[in-house]
Amino acid sequence: MRFQEIIERSLTRALESAGFPEGEVKMILEKPRLKEHGDICTPIALSLAKVLKRNPLEIAELIARAASFPDDMVASVEIAKPGYINLKLAHAALVRNLRDVDKYGDDYGSSDIGGGRKCQVEYVSANPTGPLVVVSARAAAVGSVIVNLLRNVGFDAEGEYYVNDYGNQIEALGKSLRFRVRERLGLLESEEEIGAYPAGYVTELAAGISAEQAARWDERDGESCTSYGSYATEAILRTIEEDLEFFGVRFDNFFRESCLHPALVAEALKIVEDKGFAYTREGAVHFETTRFGDEKDRVLVKSDGNPTYFLGDIAYHLTKLRRGYEWVIDLLGPDHHGHIPRMKAAASVLGAHERWFEALVVGWVRLMEGKKPISMSKRAGEFITMRELIEDVGTDVAKYFFLMRRTNSPLDFDLQLARKQSDENPVFYVQYAHARIASVTRFAEEKGAVRDRKDTDLSVLSAAEERELMVHLMFYPYVVEGAALSREPHRLTSYAKELATLFHQFYHKHRIVTDDAQLSSARLTLAVATMQVLRNTLCLLGVDAPKSM
RNA sequence: GCCCCCGUAGCUCAGUCAGGAUAGAGCAGCGGUUUCCUAAACCGCGUGUCGGACGUUCGAGUCGUCUCGGGGGCACCA
Numbered sequence: 001m002r003f004q005e006i007i008e009r010s011l012t013r014a015l016e017s018a019g020f021p022e023g024e025v026k027m028i029l030e031k032p033r034l035k036e037h038g039d040i041c042t043p044i045a046l047s048l049a050k051v052l053k054r055n056p057l058e059i060a061e062l063i064a065r066a067a068s069f070p071d072d073m074v075a076s077v078e079i080a081k082p083g084y085i086n087l088k089l090a091h092a093a094l095v096r097n098l099r100d101v102d103k104y105g106d107d108y109g110s111s112d113i114g115g116g117r118k119c120q121v122e123y124v125s126a127n128p129t130g131p132l133v134v135v136s137a138r139a140a141a142v143g144s145v146i147v148n149l150l151r152n153v154g155f156d157a158e159g160e161y162y163v164n165d166y167g168n169q170i171e172a173l174g175k176s177l178r179f180r181v182r183e184r185l186g187l188l189e190s191e192e193e194i195g196a197y198p199a200g201y202v203t204e205l206a207a208g209i210s211a212e213q214a215a216r217w218d219e220r221d222g223e224s225c226t227s228y229g230s231y232a233t234e235a236i237l238r239t240i241e242e243d244l245e246f247f248g249v250r251f252d253n254f255f256r257e258s259c260l261h262p263a264l265v266a267e268a269l270k271i272v273e274d275k276g277f278a279y280t281r282e283g284a285v286h287f288e289t290t291r292f293g294d295e296k297d298r299v300l301v302k303s304d305g306n307p308t309y310f311l312g313d314i315a316y317h318l319t320k321l322r323r324g325y326e327w328v329i330d331l332l333g334p335d336h337h338g339h340i341p342r343m344k345a346a347a348s349v350l351g352a353h354e355r356w357f358e359a360l361v362v363g364w365v366r367l368m369e370g371k372k373p374i375s376m377s378k379r380a381g382e383f384i385t386m387r388e389l390i391e392d393v394g395t396d397v398a399k400y401f402f403l404m405r406r407t408n409s410p411l412d413f414d415l416q417l418a419r420k421q422s423d424e425n426p427v428f429y430v431q432y433a434h435a436r437i438a439s440v441t442r443f444a445e446e447k448g449a450v451r452d453r454k455d456t457d458l459s460v461l462s463a464a465e466e467r468e469l470m471v472h473l474m475f476y477p478y479v480v481e482g483a484a485l486s487r488e489p490h491r492l493t494s495y496a497k498e499l500a501t502l503f504h505q506f507y508h509k510h511r512i513v514t515d516d517a518q519l520s521s522a523r524l525t526l527a528v529a530t531m532q533v534l535r536n537t538l539c540l541l542g543v544d545a546p547k548s549m
Numbered sequence: 550g551c552c553c554c555c556g557u558a559g560c561u562c563a564g565u566c567a568g569g570a571u572a573g574a575g576c577a578g579c580g581g582u583u584u585c586c587u588a589a590a591c592c593g594c595g596u597g598u599c600g601g602a603c604g605u606u607c608g609a610g611u612c613g614u615c616u617c618g619g620g621g622g623c624a625c626c627a
Contacts, residue, residue: 302625338622
């Protein structure tokens with residue numbers, strides 16, 4: 001059982017025996033900002049004071065007196081100013097945790113609170129009409145970490161990429177490709193237009209198509225350009241997959257929109273109609289999403305008889321429901337946040353429970369060269385791709401930058417800063433702590449210093465820096481759990497940075513490998529535990545944990 | 550016009566979901582630390598209208614209303 005649970009239970013019992021109503025207020029454990037306030041605090045008495053209209057300090061006093069914590073868990077209980085109850089962890093608990101880190105290793109911090117429930121995170125899902133751009137890189141970083149986090153706390157989580165390989169845009173892409181092919185072959189007629197995708201990568205694709213091939217496609221498809229379209233889509237999709245691989249992001253599945261047509265799309269439509277949420281106006285079938293709080297009703301079938309993207313998306317989510325996911329998370333691009341209400345409406349009509357569908361919006365990424373924003377225009381074909389970004393700054397740096405901030409907040413990505421292989425670059429700070437410990441263990445080995453797992457007397461770790469480091473290690477499972485349950489990867493980067501700081505401070509003040517075999521062994525145990533937790537954190541972030549730098 | 554996101558230190562951001570203890574980091578700037586396990590490190594130096602106003606509260610960066618500024622969305626496109 002986690003220490004938080006033990007403490008929560010003790011506090012709940014204390015509330016009971018002191019005669020305070022249980023469940024009236026939520027049990028909250030916090031990490032105090034100031035060291036003097038102990039390791040854990042709870043404002044429970046303050047919350048109760050509000051409900052009971054009594055003096056919070058008195059309540060805190062009564063709870064503190066009624067509470068009995070295990071001696072090997074809590075060393076002291078204090079009440080403070082407005083009504084806080086501050087707890088100090090027992091050294092025995094910190095030591096026990098150190099042994100747990102050693103024992104569980106890569107699994108330290110994982111849990112089973114997900115209960116094996118099957119869930120899915122859909123992310124990136126960029127249209128296969130061009131290379132991935134920078135905002136997709138951010139989505140890739142964030143989405144993959146959310147999958148890692150959910151798995152780590154016991155969910156059966158999968159990552160999926162929805163491939164929109166169907167519809168107008170594919171046809172438009174085909175037209176642009178045909179233009180480039182005919183351009184190369186000198187077959188262009190004066191009135192032909194380049195179409196929606198003038199960028200250079202289409203020209204490159206055109207180079208791989210022979211005159212014979214083009215002639216066959218033209219004969220078969222005429223103006224629809226479907227063969228050009230599917231050729232381009234497949235080629236682009238392959239580079240997308242390669243680029244994601246290069247970025248170290250792996251999907252469990254690429255789901256193609258084309259396989260939804262026409263059967264599942266028809267089925268989805270029928271469900272909306274059968275449930276009475278569809279009507280026809282001006283020849284188009286509408287979905288009354290306004291009944292679920294959307295701004296306006298949305299078209300499902302256009303008056304030309306073709307399904308909209310939205311209907312396809314409903315069919316797609318129908319498959320998610322049928323594939324047995326107990327909940328699904330969609331990472332949406334910043335320009336798609338307006339789709340959330342209609343998707344919630346759709347999920348509801350499909351019969352999903354209230355919280356089945358969750359949308360997370362990934363914020364904008366603005367690339368900066370120092371203070372200057374880099375202007376990008378997708379139409380003009382001027383943009384920096386994900387590939388170019390990670391070739392420029394490296395995958396670890398790119399990922400870390402994307403994961404340092406809250407998912408939905410806009411991000412200025414400073415290329416100048418990211419390129420620097422120096423202390424200005426936060427990812428190296430954390431990696432350096434890991435490499436430094438690895439180096440110390442090598443040194444210890446040379447000197448014959450041993451980290452004896454069983455017999456080491458860890459009670460000698462009594463310095464302030466040692467204690468703080470141990471406390472922080474103890475909080476790791478709590479941080480992972482919080483990051484997973486709130487879908488906030490940036491908590492991991494914050495945690496890693498703090499842990500690195502605490503280690504560097506400890507390292508600076510105390511020599512690890514000395515003539516004192518007992519002390520060396522104890523400090524090595526602490527250092528190695530820190531390395532393990534740094535590695536676990538970096539692993540969740542998908543960032544390398546180097547043994548030397 | 551309606552809706553969503555953002556507005557916290559010179560810069561980039563945590564903290565807002567669960568209201569509480571003197572609002573925190575990093576970077577930039579200035580000064581210091583190495584006979585000793587990696588100085589990609591450590592230590593010291595911060596007078597912030599938490600965009601603004603009003604409200605709820607014993608208590609508001611956090612909740613509510615209004616407002617200002619920045620971005621985005623409001624297609625029978627995907």
